[in-house]
Amino acid sequence: ARTGIPEVVFAEHKPLDMLLDIINSHIEEAKPLLVTRLSPKQIKALEDLPMNIDTHARTASYLAKAPANAPKLAIVSAGTSDAPIAREAYVCARFFGLDALLIQDVGVAGLWRLEKHLPTLQEMPLVIAVAGMEGALFSVLGGLLHAPIIAVPTSVGYGVSQGGNAALSSALASCAPGVLTVNIDNGFGASAAAAKILLHAKSRED
């Protein structure tokens, strides 16, 4: 919280009782809370709590901030298998108070599917791009848009792209200026940085 980002709990590796303790203390004090990386088993244990669960994004949120008049942000994903990470970024962004828009399945193998979204994307102050495989989407967007791009490489893929390193290298080595990168599969991190950029950075400039 001291860094301006509301504390988000990372559920992986957390025993269930510890997780429930954290959640209940937030509900008692009516403090907003977001939990990410929930396993199916953990999700089942939260079903009866007053939380907003997104099975696909593997998140549960409580008292998410309403994004009225919030800064805009587009989250673009390349393929079907990138969807869970793109959704994690989306849920986090809204929780942090951003007016996020989710555009899915516009990967480079079918560049023409991206085209119709370009006018919308050109209006955005910031774009989060989520892609696995060879991650060509990062450079294509970076070469077409004025907005800075936050690249989220995903661990989707097999052979040389298994684990996400091929996509990560593509993001880092991108010859398009303005592409920034977070860790593989780190949808949360992309939106946390986006919030710092669109909320904090702005306030300092004025």
Next chain:
Amino acid sequence: ARTGIPEVVFAEHKPLDMLLDIINSHIEEAKPLLVTRLSPKQIKALEDLPMNIDTHARTASYLAKAPANAPKLAIVSAGTSDAPIAREAYVCARFFGLDALLIQDVGVAGLWRLEKHLPTLQEMPLVIAVAGMEGALFSVLGGLLHAPIIAVPTSVGYGVSQGGNAALSSALASCAPGVLTVNIDNGFGASAAAAKILLHAKSRED
């Protein structure tokens, strides 16, 4: 230029005649130009041209934009050997129209040297951090500041940190939210992204 960033020429691998052609055509048309990654031999060949040469940063610029009333930006570097990359970021940032401030030699081995700069850093909309070795500076800044951090890992170091991969991994795996990364030694890329954030992103938000 179409992406809002003035074209910067990357001098590495460019034969001298090609380089001089590009520079002269800009001078003739009085168009601003920045050249990066100049070798000592290339720098010597540019000495008599009306350019602003920074030997340390390995850059030469022509008609750099004056940063009056420009957005602020701090560039923080960890050690003596990170200085050339930090300076490259600094020269690029000023060329892109940002009011950059350079704070050097405040690495983690002597945390107390960083302390006195914290009040200044807390006022910044964005911080570029340049560090090699184990890159602990990225997480320390990310854990202390509200501003988003653009991490530039450097190739400085030996053994496991040779080539910059240890510092790169530290930036990507940072447990502090709001740390974004560019390629190893890519001072240009950090400032290009900073310019897109502080100039473009801002204009879209208003």
Next chain:
Amino acid sequence: ARTGIPEVVFAEHKPLDMLLDIINSHIEEAKPLLVTRLSPKQIKALEDLPMNIDTHARTASYLAKAPANAPKLAIVSAGTSDAPIAREAYVCARFFGLDALLIQDVGVAGLWRLEKHLPTLQEMPLVIAVAGMEGALFSVLGGLLHAPIIAVPTSVGYGVSQGGNAALSSALASCAPGVLTVNIDNGFGASAAAAKILLHAKSRED
């Protein structure tokens, strides 16, 4: 035993009957014994034996040495997920005859949580630091304390920190003097070295 460290049994890969044979022969002869890396299934099989089981640390001990007047040692861990390895180090240290103190969840993302423990840590002859992700904790402690640090990188993390290599590189490349490293997840090894330092090294010096 010939190297001054009581033989500790590594349970991984050991068939159950072999494990029980070893344990029973120690009980019969009333010789101290520590077993580490027990699987849940192995732990269940030891439940009725006169052993001290720590499910979290995955250890079982018999006749652990009482640490009266023993040298002090602090074990510091960064996050919730580093806890099992930190506990393994703790159980081993006490078994080896050290007066170990366990301080948990003081990672770099929240540097202020570490601050209040600094006076205690400054009094310690030796500190074991347990951290995954980017392992910035090692350099931060090494830059603040007079004590030598034994770093235990953990395999906790995803993307570039998966498997623990990012944290390991941070420990090895640390620019803070006095940071020594053991293998990823090797809580036992850190405490074995600590015992050699605090018990053997001391006796030779006098």
Next chain:
Amino acid sequence: ARTGIPEVVFAEHKPLDMLLDIINSHIEEAKPLLVTRLSPKQIKALEDLPMNIDTHARTASYLAKAPANAPKLAIVSAGTSDAPIAREAYVCARFFGLDALLIQDVGVAGLWRLEKHLPTLQEMPLVIAVAGMEGALFSVLGGLLHAPIIAVPTSVGYGVSQGGNAALSSALASCAPGVLTVNIDNGFGASAAAAKILLHAKSRED
């Protein structure tokens, strides 16, 4: 020669006398010969021989086959630094009897520069793409063209793209169907395969 490809000599690691022996025996027998990967020193030693030297491509050829009515082939390169490898592919292709066309400097950072060549490229039976950095060009071409693409990753780049592995992974993991890959910097190999496809494969089909 038994595999349908005229023997091309790889000059790297070859002592000068051995190289001259090979060349002279071909000239005496008036047999066509291509030498690749010549060092500046080797090139100097060949200056007075009746060979066609291309300093940029680092090749020397003798009696290159005239490409009258030969199958067409486009060789596309991304950036200035990819030029030597693109030229190696070009010289080899013509030596093997293909009507090669060289299109340079159309990388992804400036997608609009590629656009004007698309009609020409759509008419080609085969395209060789030469790119370093993050190699996004391979997927972009693969997603736009009907022709199969032979990707030649280059060792151009720094940080994560140093040595060419990032571009190689992009080629192999490309989500666009029809992208085939050769070793990093292997312009010769791409054209040898192109010749086998356009000359041999065709003859078998008829």
Next chain:
Amino acid sequence: ARTGIPEVVFAEHKPLDMLLDIINSHIEEAKPLLVTRLSPKQIKALEDLPMNIDTHARTASYLAKAPANAPKLAIVSAGTSDAPIAREAYVCARFFGLDALLIQDVGVAGLWRLEKHLPTLQEMPLVIAVAGMEGALFSVLGGLLHAPIIAVPTSVGYGVSQGGNAALSSALASCAPGVLTVNIDNGFGASAAAAKILLHAKSRED
């Protein structure tokens, strides 16, 4: 489809309902469809649909194009464990309209088993070679045949060949001219490129 290759669905990571939607819409419109990388569970769910299921290749196809008078193509595999990938290539090739021939279990450990197939292979316009372990088959075929070779390294193997990297490197570093490579286990990609070569490339040449 825009690139001349009928859209093939990659089933991995796809939820069952999404998969069934895609399939049903093709059946309704009587449009040909091929699904690859089906899990056993997904295969069970497709059993009652009017599709051609190949459990071994993990594929299901609908309205596969009849290969009358189609270009020929040989698919050669090295060992028993390479069979599923070889079959994936085979099913894809036939779906794309090629007259594919499957020759299995002719790996290098028993070179004499390959010998009897050489006359057939010498007649082929193109050969797909599927091999794991050390992938010596690629170079052996490349050194014996006039046809271009598309190498498909497989993830079969243990120790240094685990995951397929040893075979992949062998394909890329092959000293035999005319060997082209696709990603590890990418039987589909090899046949997609083969189709582009034998169908598209040919039509452009005429």
Next chain:
Amino acid sequence: ARTGIPEVVFAEHKPLDMLLDIINSHIEEAKPLLVTRLSPKQIKALEDLPMNIDTHARTASYLAKAPANAPKLAIVSAGTSDAPIAREAYVCARFFGLDALLIQDVGVAGLWRLEKHLPTLQEMPLVIAVAGMEGALFSVLGGLLHAPIIAVPTSVGYGVSQGGNAALSSALASCAPGVLTVNIDNGFGASAAAAKILLHAKSRED
């Protein structure tokens, strides 16, 4: 200095004027100073200064602390090529106030050469072991001695041991308890940690 270790200057990457400034300010104030990793060119520039230069260790020291009644420490090296790093450790240890003993050329290929030193080594509170190649010396010493071992892997070697990673892995994976590791070629780091152990740790224990 705040961590109890006198500041040692790392000369690599430092311009000569910066280096001379640092040295002269120490001489003026008569403050002890150690410079490591000097290049031959830098060494030449220091020749006329009142410093103690060790060409082999690549160090220059000023006012090194006299080691009267200092704690003992053995530094053991495996082969001729490990000598420079072993000497760097030796010079640093003496500068930090330790009574260091240097035993060279006792690698594992000739175990019998190590034997005659065992009685001396058994008396030591701490042993630094310096080895490249496969680094078997670390485990052999760890399995024979009661003292903790600080392993310094060296970058000496070719093929799989090039750069020092094979020796580093051997140190980290050592099955002998009490082996601690520093970065490849980091003789300074080993002695800095030894000083913290033998000087600081001891003082805290009493």
Next chain:
Amino acid sequence: ARTGIPEVVFAEHKPLDMLLDIINSHIEEAKPLLVTRLSPKQIKALEDLPMNIDTHARTASYLAKAPANAPKLAIVSAGTSDAPIAREAYVCARFFGLDALLIQDVGVAGLWRLEKHLPTLQEMPLVIAVAGMEGALFSVLGGLLHAPIIAVPTSVGYGVSQGGNAALSSALASCAPGVLTVNIDNGFGASAAAAKILLHAKSRED
């Protein structure tokens, strides 16, 4: 068989029916057969056949050659977890007609346990050494014995030794002359080479 080694079937990846077919055809023709890498499920399916099953080694043999007057060979393993691979080597060696002797659990952490076996080992024409972790055993044996050593690195270990690469590098980089290596966990390969050396090589020399 053409290479002098009786065909051994590798059971991994083989469907059960294929495996039974191979076995039954050998039993019908009374031809010797060895099957390796059997899964527990496969072993169960072979229980009623007239085969010699070794659950620990994961092998089943039929009509193993009697080793009367056979050449000797020692197989030495380092730790408990290396036992399955050591046994695989042992079963294979006996099947190939060698008089193999198995010496287990003599790793480097307890060098004194190795000592008592040295007289026996000095009499051997060849020694197979099986070790995981850091693989120091290979160099220790190579430095003590006149016999050539075939090193079998095992995948046993965690952290940097996970998967066996640390032990593999130790074998390859060993500074003791006469150490030869096979793939990680390849007990079969070590004994196949031993058989070629002790049976074939010998016959050629006479």
Next chain:
Amino acid sequence: ARTGIPEVVFAEHKPLDMLLDIINSHIEEAKPLLVTRLSPKQIKALEDLPMNIDTHARTASYLAKAPANAPKLAIVSAGTSDAPIAREAYVCARFFGLDALLIQDVGVAGLWRLEKHLPTLQEMPLVIAVAGMEGALFSVLGGLLHAPIIAVPTSVGYGVSQGGNAALSSALASCAPGVLTVNIDNGFGASAAAAKILLHAKSRED
């Protein structure tokens, strides 16, 4: 010497005076000596000594043992650039007392060049194979010959084969039984092991 192999001096990293000391003491005592990995500069310094210098193999020998009635051994190399390592193996083998035969330039790209040597090779008790690039020669020989093969991968190659790892993996993962491996470029090691096999192993068997 204690392991049955005469001590061979590795010249790399050795200062000239140390090298001359070693050589002169051997000449004085008339003891045989072999020096490997000599640099051109070191070779020049030895020119006037009574030694047998092989510039190509980078060796100098004194009193090499005469190989009358010695065991035979073939050394086979793949390409021109593998020659120096093949010669190093050859000189070492003769120094160790083996009747070595050198067959060069028979790589897999031209399998037919290997064919004519097969009858000779089938008579050999042992074959050393030297190859870089993708190292297919190891498997091809292993699949054709009864003799055990010692593979020497070379660091020759570029892209994925740079440094020799592709050839090393091919040797280790070879599906042909009887292939043993030494470190990259280690011609000495291959011949040392060959000597232990053909001289020691044999004597123990009788």
